[in-house]
Amino acid sequence: MTLQHIKVIGFDADDTLWVNEPYFRDAEEKFCDLLEGYLPRHTINRELFAIEIANLPVYGYGIKAFMLSMVEAALKITGNKMPVDIISKILEIGKTQLDQPVEVLDGVEDVLKSLTNKYRLVVVTKGDLLDQEKKLTKSGLTKYFHHIEIVSEKRPEDYQKILRHLDVKADEFLMIGNSLKSDVLPILDIGGYGIHIPFHTTWEHEKVDVIIDDPKFRQAEHIIEILQYL
C-alpha cells in the first residue's frame, strides 16, 4: 500500500489518540454499585445498554447522553422507587467522567510529530464538541491538528460530507481508528483508505465481526506502524 498521494489523514479521537472506553467501563461499574440491591449486575448493565441504544437517535453519543441514560435506567431498574440521592450520585459519576484526565496513548505524539508537516491532520469524532476540544487541549496534541471534524454518525454519507468539506477526493483521504465499524468500513465503502488499530476495550455497540479484503485497508497492532506507509 503506497500512500504518498494522501493529502488528509483523519484520526479518530477516543481510544485512538487517548484512553476513553475504560472510563465508561468504570462509570458503568459505579452505576452497578449504586443499584446492585435491585438487580444482578449483569442485568443492570443490560438494562443500561438497552436504554443507551434506544436513546442514541435522540441524544447521540457522548457523556451527557450517557448520564441521561443512566438516570433513565435507574428509574426503570428501581421501578421509580429508589432513594433520590442515587440520582445525585449518577450526576457525580458523569461529572467526574467529564473531568477525567487525558492519557495519550503510547506512540501517538511521535506519529503526529512526524506526519504534521507532510499531511493535513484532522480529528474525526462522534463525541461531543466541547468535550473533545477539552480533551484535545489537555492532551497537548492541538498543535498537530488542522481542526476537529464533529459528526453525529460515521456512516459513508457522513464521510462524504467531510471530504466535500475538506475539499479532497476519497482517494486522497486516510482514516485511522480503533473501530472497524465507524473508522474503517464506511471510508473503504466510499473509496478511501483505512487503517485499523484495535484498542483492548471496545463498546458493545461498535463491535463487528468481519474479515476485510480490500487493498486500501491495513491492520496495525500499534499506531507507530502506520509510519511505514506514509
Place this chain on the structure above:
Amino acid sequence: MTLQHIKVIGFDADDTLWVNEPYFRDAEEKFCDLLEGYLPRHTINRELFAIEIANLPVYGYGIKAFMLSMVEAALKITGNKMPVDIISKILEIGKTQLDQPVEVLDGVEDVLKSLTNKYRLVVVTKGDLLDQEKKLTKSGLTKYFHHIEIVSEKRPEDYQKILRHLDVKADEFLMIGNSLKSDVLPILDIGGYGIHIPFHTTWEHEKVDVIIDDPKFRQAEHIIEILQYL
C-alpha cells in the same frame, strides 16, 4: 455598507433561522409546574438559571445540558426529598423538546434562496450537532447551506478558527444572528461584518446592553432587510 466582496455568510441557527427560545421558556414553565409546591416560581427559575450557568463550562449548550441542569436543580430545590417521578417528568420535558417541530421564521427561505448561488452560506451554532442537523433537515433548508459549523463558544478566537477553516479573510465574512453577544460583537472584534436581527425572546445569558458604532455593523428588524446590502 457595500458587501459585494463578501464570500461567506454565516447564519446563526436558533432564533435566527427558526424558533427556539420559546421552547426553552415552555420547558422552564413546565419545570416550575413540577416544583411549585417547594418554592415560588421565580425562585425556581433563578435556581435553575444559576445551575445552568455553573454547568456551562462542563456541559456546554443545548438541550441535553439543560436536561441535566433541570435534574440537578430539582434535587437542590427539594433538598433531595422529592418524589422520584419528578425526575421521569423532567426527562419527558427534555425529550419532548428534542422532538419539537421546526418553525422556520418568516422570510428566511426567501433570503436563503436569493443568496445561495451568490455566496457560500454556512450555519454557525453553539448547539448540539445532532440536534442542529435534525432541525436543519426538518426545516427543509439544508439545500441552501454548504455545511454546519459547530462551535463550543462564539468568542472572537472561535470565529478566527472558523475563518481559517473556511479559508476566508475576516473582511470577506458576514455573520447574521439574533444575539449581539454571540453573533455580532465577536465578529466585529476580529474585523468581520455583522448584522443583528433581534428575536422577541432572548435568553438571560445572551443579553448585553451596548450601542454599536461600527461601519461594519447593521441592525435589521426583519431578515428580508439584509438583501439590500447583498
